Amino acid sequence: MNWVKNNKWKITRRIxxxxxxxxxxxxxxxxxxxxxxxxxxxxxGISLTDPFAFLDYTLATKTIYLPLLVSAILILGFYFxxxxxxxxxxxxxxxxxxxxxxxxxxxxxxxxxxxxDSQKYWVLGVLLVLSLVTSKPVFEWISPIGIxxxxxxxxxxxxxxxxxxxxxxxxxxDFGTSKEFLIEGRNETEWRFLFNSSLWLIFAxxxxxxxxxxxxxxxxxxxVGAFYSIVHKTSPTKIKIDHEVCTSCGDCFKVCLVxxxxxxxxxxxxxxxxxxxxxxxxxxxxxxPENALKLGLKIKQE
Amino acid sequence: MDRRNFFKKSFAVSAIGCASGFSLxxxxxxxxxxxxxxxxxxxxxxxxxxxxxxxKCIQDCxxxxxxxxxxxxxxxxxxxxxxxxxTPCYLCEDIPCIKACPTDALDHSLTDISKxxxxxxxxxxxxxxxxxxxxxxxxxYRVCPLIDNAITLNKQENKAxxxxxxxxxxxxxxxxxxxxxxxxxxxxxxxxxxxIQTQKGDKAKHxxxxxxxxxx
Numbered sequence: 001m002n003w004v005k006n007n008k009w010k011i012t013r014r015i016x017x018x019x020x021x022x023x024x025x026x027x028x029x030x031x032x033x034x035x036x037x038x039x040x041x042x043x044x045g046i047s048l049t050d051p052f053a054f055l056d057y058t059l060a061t062k063t064i065y066l067p068l069l070v071s072a073i074l075i076l077g078f079y080f081x082x083x084x085x086x087x088x089x090x091x092x093x094x095x096x097x098x099x100x101x102x103x104x105x106x107x108x109x110x111x112x113x114x115x116x117d118s119q120k121y122w123v124l125g126v127l128l129v130l131s132l133v134t135s136k137p138v139f140e141w142i143s144p145i146g147i148x149x150x151x152x153x154x155x156x157x158x159x160x161x162x163x164x165x166x167x168x169x170x171x172x173x174d175f176g177t178s179k180e181f182l183i184e185g186r187n188e189t190e191w192r193f194l195f196n197s198s199l200w201l202i203f204a205x206x207x208x209x210x211x212x213x214x215x216x217x218x219x220x221x222x223x224v225g226a227f228y229s230i231v232h233k234t235s236p237t238k239i240k241i242d243h244e245v246c247t248s249c250g251d252c253f254k255v256c257l258v259x260x261x262x263x264x265x266x267x268x269x270x271x272x273x274x275x276x277x278x279x280x281x282x283x284x285x286x287x288x289p290e291n292a293l294k295l296g297l298k299i300k301q302e
Numbered sequence: 303m304d305r306r307n308f309f310k311k312s313f314a315v316s317a318i319g320c321a322s323g324f325s326l327x328x329x330x331x332x333x334x335x336x337x338x339x340x341x342x343x344x345x346x347x348x349x350x351x352x353x354x355x356x357x358k359c360i361q362d363c364x365x366x367x368x369x370x371x372x373x374x375x376x377x378x379x380x381x382x383x384x385x386x387x388x389t390p391c392y393l394c395e396d397i398p399c400i401k402a403c404p405t406d407a408l409d410h411s412l413t414d415i416s417k418x419x420x421x422x423x424x425x426x427x428x429x430x431x432x433x434x435x436x437x438x439x440x441x442x443y444r445v446c447p448l449i450d451n452a453i454t455l456n457k458q459e460n461k462a463x464x465x466x467x468x469x470x471x472x473x474x475x476x477x478x479x480x481x482x483x484x485x486x487x488x489x490x491x492x493x494x495x496x497x498i499q500t501q502k503g504d505k506a507k508h509x510x511x512x513x514x515x516x517x518x
Contacts, residue, residue, distance in 0.1 A: 027361050040356035040404040049404055053354045057405055060351040065406050110310045135347070136377065140355045142329060146380060150357045154370055196328060196374035204321035211314035 009282035016090050024152045037149035038092065039140060040071070047071040050145075052227045056137035059128055076231065082280070083238065084231030088218060089257075089281035093148050097202070098218040101209035102257065113213040117260075117277075120219075120226035127223050139223055144205055147198045215257055219277075233276035239284065240272055240296030241265040252284035252293060272298050325373055332376010336499055337383040338482070340368055340399040341391065341418035342409040352407035355380030359399035359408065365392050368399065384420070386482025386497055391420060393447055393481050416448060421480030421497040423453070423473045431494040436460045436468050442484035442495045443471045451477040453484065475500060 004011065026034050035042050040049040047067065054072035058064055079087055088095050130138045140146055205217045218225055248266055253259045261275035262284065285293045340359055343349045360368040360382050367389045368382040375383075382399070384391060393415045400408040412418060423442070425431055432439035446453040453471050460466040473495075485493045 035361050035402070036358045037356050039354055040358060042358065042402075042404075047404055049354075049356075053356075057352065057354050061348070068405050071404060110307070110314045135351045137351070137354055141377065141379060143355070143380075146355050146357075150355075150370060150380065154357055154360055196372055198325070198328070198373040198379060200321050200325035200328070200373065204318060204325055207314070207318045207321055211318060 007286050009286045013090055013281060017093070017096055020091050021093060021152055024149055027153065028155065035153075037146060037153050039143065039146045039149070046074070048075050050224070051076040052224045053137065053140055055128060055227075056131050056140050059131040060135050060137045062135075079228060079231055080235050081237065083235045083278075084228035084233075084276065085225065085279035086237075087228050088222075088225050089279035092145055092218075092224075093152065094144050094202070094205075094222075095218055097206050098209060098215050098257070101206055102214055104210045105214045108210055109212075109214070111212045113216075115213060115216060115220040117220070120221055120223065120229070123221055124223040124226040142201065143224075144202050144217070144222075145224060148202055151199060219258055229276035231276075232278065232280075233274070236297050236299055237280065238272045238274065238296060238298050239265075239278060239280065239282075240294050240298070242292045242294070243268055243271070245290045246288075246292040247290055249289065251287045251289060255283040255287045257281070257283075272296070328373035329376065329379060331374075332378070333374060337371070337375070337378050337381070338386065338420055338480070338497060338499070340382055340384070340408055341393070341397060341415060341420060341479075342400045342412035343420075344407060344409065349407050350377060350381065352405050353381050354405055354407075356404060357382075358402040358404065362398040362402040364394065364398065365389055367391050384482065386485040387493060388486075390482035390486040391418075391479075392483070393418065393479060416477075416479060418479045418481070420482070422475050422478045422500040423480065423482070423484050423495050424498050425471065425473070425494060426496045426498070427490075427492070427494040430490055430492070431471075432489070433469050433471055436462060436466055438469065439489065440469050440471060441487050441489060443469075445483050445487040447481065447483060448477050448479065452479070471495070 023034055024037065033044055036048075038050060039053050040047070042048065047070075049068055049071040051072040054068055057068060127139045208216050213220075246266065250266075252262055252266070256262055258275075258277045258279065261273050261278045264270050264275075265273050280295070282295065285295065337346070339346075339349055340363075344352060357370060357380070360370050367384055369385060369388075371378040371381045371383055373379050375381075395415055397412065397415055397418075400410060400412060403410070425434070428434050433443075440455060443449060443453045443455055451474065453473055456470040456472045458468045458470060460468045480497045482497045484495045485497050488495050
């Protein structure tokens with residue numbers, strides 16, 4: 001019972017994380033109240049869109065599409081209220097992989113590369129400029145968040161095993177060697193699916209997280225995370241520290257993915273975890289033996 | 303650097319290299335083929351700009367016609383496309399794919415599905431076509447949801463036998479939606495009728511001259 005009490009936020013967060021995956025899968029089981037992916041979805045008829053996807057769309061097409069704007073504002077408003085990077089730690093399935101890779105990095109990490117704090121903002125900027133220049137929503141094209149949620153919502157991507165189109169293109173009979181040609185074509189496409197899946201991108205990110213840098217993708221590369229960091233900075237929902245109870249034991253640092261955000265508050269210069277990189281994952285709140293850390297509403301500047 | 307460490311590092315680097323290599327080759331390479339998009343899709347360039355790869359149209363397609371582009375589809379990764387030979391578009395009257403689209407990649411002003419323009423069916427293999435060989439096939443004509451509008455039968459004398467009729471299927475570009483039901487139904491191993499991408503409303507001048515008696 002004590003364990004549950006000490007981990008109540010973590011348990012809640014795990015339930016939400018698994019719940020999101022199950023929610024994405026509901027159309028497969030025949031429910032109809034929800035559909036879509038983390039890029040854009042619809043729940044009880046209300047359309048919701050990732051505000052970063054809206055930015056990408058707007059820059060790529062150079063037009064503002066009003067229904068898309070409304071659906072993006074709904075999501076933006078929600079994350080403004082609960083804290084921007086709540087998306088990362090509570091919703092995004094990639095974060096689950098990051099949490100696993102964090103543990104594995106301690107065991108198997110061979111490099112200890114530390115990307116700079118500003119890297120993700122550079123990535124964000126470069127991708128938005130690329131969207132503008134190439135007239136394609138560049139990040140939505142390669143987005144690991146999109147790929148993983150598509151693979152959850154639509155079933156795992158084995159598109160390469162589909163051989164209809166390839167066979168239809170090369171007409172075997174015309175060459176008079178129909179049988180050999182068909183068999184060859186079929187074999188080729190059947191093993192090729194292993195290399196065709198978009199999931200390789202997710203796997204590459206996972207390996208970099210494990211071997212090279214702790215939390216490389218979520219912490220310092222993902223442009224959606226960077227976008228939500230900016231939202232988080234302005235959000236009123238933040239972690240609050242009670243300096244009178246804090247003993248500076250450092251337990252919170254051990255459980256925090258982005259432990260640099262705790263430096264200033266624990267030192268005593270500020271009462272709030274102001275850094276936008278904080279994901280409100282509540283690990284520190286669970287870990288604090290003195291209950292000095294709490295979730296609070298920062299309404300006026302203190 | 304000791305040997306153990308060296309092996310560990312080279313393993314890590316090669317594993318990452320393989321995984322990122324596969325994905326990069328796929329995403330940047332891509333197949334050089336024409337992708338047939340859902341009803342109401344903008345022109346290919348505009349469609350690729352406006353589609354945010356959310357996958358909702360694919361989820362809402364009741365016939366599983368729409369296929370999710372995977373990494374091997376290059377710049378079409380994550381976008382919906384149709385393989386008519388696998389499953390054609392059955393032209394739902396309420397057009398759920400367009401309703402599902404959160405952007406204007408699928409044109410929301412298209413409400414009459416018979417005005418959809420996925421492409422145009424064309425008899426691409428006249429030598430293989432059974433009907434053109436004098437056999438009473440005409441499957442493409444029978445299955446066409448716009449029968450007698452999009453596909454009609456043109457009767458001609460069968461010179462090979464001298465006493466039979468050839469029922470030639472003729473596709474009319476204005477009416478054809480490019481749904482691909484004919485391509486899907488063609489009984490040949492390689493469909494003799496295929497959907498190709500065309501622009502509507504650009505009939506050649508000689509067509510008016512010959513068929514409508516006017517010059518435009």
